[in-house]
Amino acid sequence: MKFMLMLNTERDGYTRYMSWPKEVLEANVAFMIAFNKQLSAAGELVSAEGLASPQQAKLVRAGRDGKPITDGVFPESKEFLAGYWIVDVDSAERAYELAAEASTAPGVGDAPLWVEVREIMSGRQDIK
Amino acid sequence: MTLPKPDLRLERLLRDLAPQVLGAVVRRTRDFAACEDAVQEALIAAAAQWPRDGVPGNPRGWLIQVALRRMTDHVRSEIARRGREAVVAGETPAAVAPAFDGEPAIDPDDTLVLLFMCCHPALSPASAIALTLRAVGGLTTAEIAKAFLVPETTMAQRISRAKQSIKQSRVPFRLPDAGERASRLGSVLHVLYLVFSEGYTSSSGATLQRTDLANEAIRLTRAVHGLLPGDGEVAGLLALMLLTDARRAARTGPGGEIIPLDEQDRALWDAAAIAEGVALVSAALRQGAVGDYQLQAAIAAVHDEAPRAEDTDWPQILALYGVLKRMSDNPMVALNHAIAAAMVHGPAAGLELLAPLDADERLRGNHRLDAVRAHLLERAGDRAAAVSLYRAAAERTTSVPERNYLMMRAARLGEGP
Numbered sequence: 096m097k098f099m100l101m102l103n104t105e106r107d108g109y110t111r112y113m114s115w116p117k118e119v120l121e122a123n124v125a126f127m128i129a130f131n132k133q134l135s136a137a138g139e140l141v142s143a144e145g146l147a148s149p150q151q152a153k154l155v156r157a158g159r160d161g162k163p164i165t166d167g168v169f170p171e172s173k174e175f176l177a178g179y180w181i182v183d184v185d186s187a188e189r190a191y192e193l194a195a196e197a198s199t200a201p202g203v204g205d206a207p208l209w210v211e212v213r214e215i216m217s218g219r220q221d222i223k
Numbered sequence: 224m225t226l227p228k229p230d231l232r233l234e235r236l237l238r239d240l241a242p243q244v245l246g247a248v249v250r251r252t253r254d255f256a257a258c259e260d261a262v263q264e265a266l267i268a269a270a271a272q273w274p275r276d277g278v279p280g281n282p283r284g285w286l287i288q289v290a291l292r293r294m295t296d297h298v299r300s301e302i303a304r305r306g307r308e309a310v311v312a313g314e315t316p317a318a319v320a321p322a323f324d325g326e327p328a329i330d331p332d333d334t335l336v337l338l339f340m341c342c343h344p345a346l347s348p349a350s351a352i353a354l355t356l357r358a359v360g361g362l363t364t365a366e367i368a369k370a371f372l373v374p375e376t377t378m379a380q381r382i383s384r385a386k387q388s389i390k391q392s393r394v395p396f397r398l399p400d401a402g403e404r405a406s407r408l409g410s411v412l413h414v415l416y417l418v419f420s421e422g423y424t425s426s427s428g429a430t431l432q433r434t435d436l437a438n439e440a441i442r443l444t445r446a447v448h449g450l451l452p453g454d455g456e457v458a459g460l461l462a463l464m465l466l467t468d469a470r471r472a473a474r475t476g477p478g479g480e481i482i483p484l485d486e487q488d489r490a491l492w493d494a495a496a497i498a499e500g501v502a503l504v505s506a507a508l509r510q511g512a513v514g515d516y517q518l519q520a521a522i523a524a525v526h527d528e529a530p531r532a533e534d535t536d537w538p539q540i541l542a543l544y545g546v547l548k549r550m551s552d553n554p555m556v557a558l559n560h561a562i563a564a565a566m567v568h569g570p571a572a573g574l575e576l577l578a579p580l581d582a583d584e585r586l587r588g589n590h591r592l593d594a595v596r597a598h599l600l601e602r603a604g605d606r607a608a609a610v611s612l613y614r615a616a617a618e619r620t621t622s623v624p625e626r627n628y629l630m631m632r633a634a635r636l637g638e639g640p
Contacts, residue, residue, distance in 0.1 A: 096621075097372075138350075138381030141373050183373050185347045216623045218479075 097141060097183050097215040098190035100197055102208060104177040109148040115203050122201035130197060134182060139193070145178035181215065190214075233273060236282060237266050238442075241361030244286040246333020249396050252294055255340065256386040259358050261293035262286070266361055283329070332398060334359065335450050338443075339399055339407050341385075342414040345392045350385035351414045352421075357382055360439055370422075370436055408451075412460050412516065415444050419464050423471065437468055448503075458507040459517030465500035466523035469493040481628040485532035497527045518547045537566040554583050558595050570603035590619035594629060601636060610637045 104112075115123070134140035152175070154166040180197065184190050190212055198207035241262065248258045265286045279285040341355040353371075356362045362370075368378035399407045422436025444461045451457050473491035476482055504520040522543050529535040544560035547553075557580055565573025577596055586592045597612035613633035617626050 135376060136380055138377050138379075138384055140377050183349075183371070183377070185349055214621050216621050216626065218623055 096186065096190070097181060097217070098187070099213045099215055100180045100182065100190065100194045101211040101213070102177045102179065102197070103174045103211060104149075105173060106149060106175065108175070108177060109150065111203070119201055119203055126200045130200075131180075134180065134193070139182045139184050139189075141181040141183050143178070143180045146176055149175040187212075187214070230274065233270070233278070236278070237269055237286075238361035240283050240286055241266060242334040242337050242359045242446075243283060243329050244290060245358055246337060247287050247329055248290045248294065249337075250330070250333070251291065252298075253396065254294075255396065256383075256390055257294060257297050258290070259386060261290040261297065263357065263363070264293050265289040267363070331450060334446055336396060336398055338411045338447065340389060340394055340396070342407075342411040343389060343392065343394055344407070344410050345388055345394075346385050348414065348417055350381055350388070351410075352418055353378060353381050354385040354389075355414055355443070356418065356436075356439065360443060362439070408454070408456070411447070412444075412456060415440050415447070416460060416463075416516075418443075419467075423468060437464070437471070440464060441468065453510070455507040455510050455512050456514040456516050458503050459514060459520045462500040462504035462507070462520035463516050463523055465496045465503070466520055466527050469496035469500065469527060475624070479624060480631075481624050483628075484526060487532075489530065492527065497524075500524060501528065513546070513550075515547065515551060518543055518550070522547075535566075537563060541567045554580060554586050555591065557583075558591055562595060562598070565599050565602065570599045573599045574603065588619065590616040590625075590629075593619070597629075597632075601632075606636055609633075 131140065131143050134143070149168055152168045154168070155163050158164040180193075182190060182193055184193070194210040194212045195207075198210045200208065202208070244265065245258060245262045248262060249255050252258055268289055269282070269286060273279070273282075337359050338355065341358050342351045346354065353367055356367050356370075357364060364379045364382060365375050367382075368375040371378065398404070418436050419440035422438070422440060441461070441464050444457070444464060448454075448457050448461045469492050470484075470487060472493070473487040473489065474482055500520065501524045504517060504524055507517050508521060522540055525536050525540050525543070541560070541563040544556065544563050547556050548560050557576070561573045561576035561580075564576050574596065577592065577599070580586055580592055593612045593616035597609045597616060600612065601609035610633045613629050613636070617629035617633065620626050620629065
């Protein structure tokens with residue numbers, strides 16, 4: 096079963112992250128590297144990505160001529176996806192365990208973080 | 224059936240030889256994990272060299288020799304490493320390199336022993352599946368990774384951890400004792416069944432490129448049946464796979480959408496596979512000792528033998544699900560039993576059988592109960608209730624084709640005449 100573990104952040108989350116003390120930043124980066132290594136060594140990692148700051152995010156849709164119209168960042172959004180892991184695990188419980196572990200990443204402010212866990216849909220069906 | 228192309232024939236030969244070669248090498252050196260790597264390297268070497276230089280006169284002997292040579296290299300570097308460590312610790316390293324002379328004997332049971340090992344209950348299903356496909360199926364890590372849509376490094380780690388678990392559990396390289404034989408065979412069949420269902424239900428649409436796991440499961444189960452021809456459950460599983468796979472061409476539409484059994488174009492069903500499956504399950508049932516797979520196969524056979532959906536012998540299917548329900552406490556069987564009852568005695572009878580399942584903890588959060596109830600309510604003419612349950616089921620399933628099917632069913636019914 097594949098799950099996406101998502102780390103969300105507030106609009107100014109990236110700005111605040113940049114201003115964390117050096118030791119906390121180092122601990123955070125080291126934690127993420129070790130966590131990804133551990134997922135990979137366990138044979139559970141499908142992918143892990145961090146997203147660029149929402150300051151660079153654009154809203155896009157097709158105009159009348161089919162060409163993209165871009166707009167600034169979502170004005171009403173409070174939360175933004177900061178990064179995610181996709182894991183392939185034996186059970187939902189295992190995905191929750193990993194999310195709990197991810198939530199303990201060192202940081203400043205509210206800790207542990209909330210990690211959103213969503214199951215990824217598959218092409219499988221039962222045959223019996 | 225068309226003859227396989229030369230390169231497919233070569234691949235087939237290599238994959239058939241893989242467990243025999245691995246068995247012979249493990250017998251000689253005992254180190255399953257290292258042997259498995261060595262055999263994999265030998266298979267890769269053969270796949271590169273044979274098309275260019277021709278298949279050697281004794282392909283199995285060639286593979287065994289190459290694998291053993293890899294093992295020697297491995298052992299030598301291991302001794303060198305231990306030697307360096309021993310010098311530090313002040314010990315004398317022991318020479319453990321096995322002597323290689325002549326071709327080791329082939330024991331046909333090796334394939335079985337390997338399957339018992341790879342499907343050991345100490346492993347999670349995902350690990351057992353991966354290891355079985357590599358060690359017994361002869362697939363490369365890259366092929367297995369592609370089939371399960373995970374990166375190759377992840378699959379490699381999964382396989383190496385599985386081998387580590389086997390090492391730690393100290394499973395001896397021999398057939399399990401008579402006492403645990405049946406339950407261990409059950410684990411093997413379950414893993415083969417999972418490989419089949421993964422391949423069968425995912426081999427459509429965007430995932431068309433996937434390695435054909437369904438065929439691989441059939442190939443391996445056929446091999447087990449060849450080694451244990453008297454085992455009814457092995458025959459039953461092989462029959463179930465063949466009878467299910469026979470409908471493959473008819474079970475999805477051009478966009479990968481599910482076509483239910485009663486709407487399938489039966490001309491697309493594979494008559495040869497059906498004939499083989501029916502013969503297998505009939506013979507197995509005659510032997511007595513009826514099991515789960517045989518009954519599931521018997522039900523599949525009844526479906527496959529009906530020229531049209533309306534010719535389906537539902538009373539017989541109902542009776543078979545009745546036996547199955549008494550044998551196993553599986554809520555999915557109870558659901559199918561209710562469907563069969565509805566086909567024989569009308570939707571009210573089916574709905575009545577579903578009622579007690581509301582209290583079944585194992586079905587909590589599962590979409591199947593809602594989906595089946597929706598189906599029976601639709602047949603009973605309660606359109607509004609059916610629509611809302613189809614939608615509830617669609618929201619809960621994690622299968623894309625199933626969600627689309629349930630969603631469309633609700634939409635069609637909601638807008639109906």
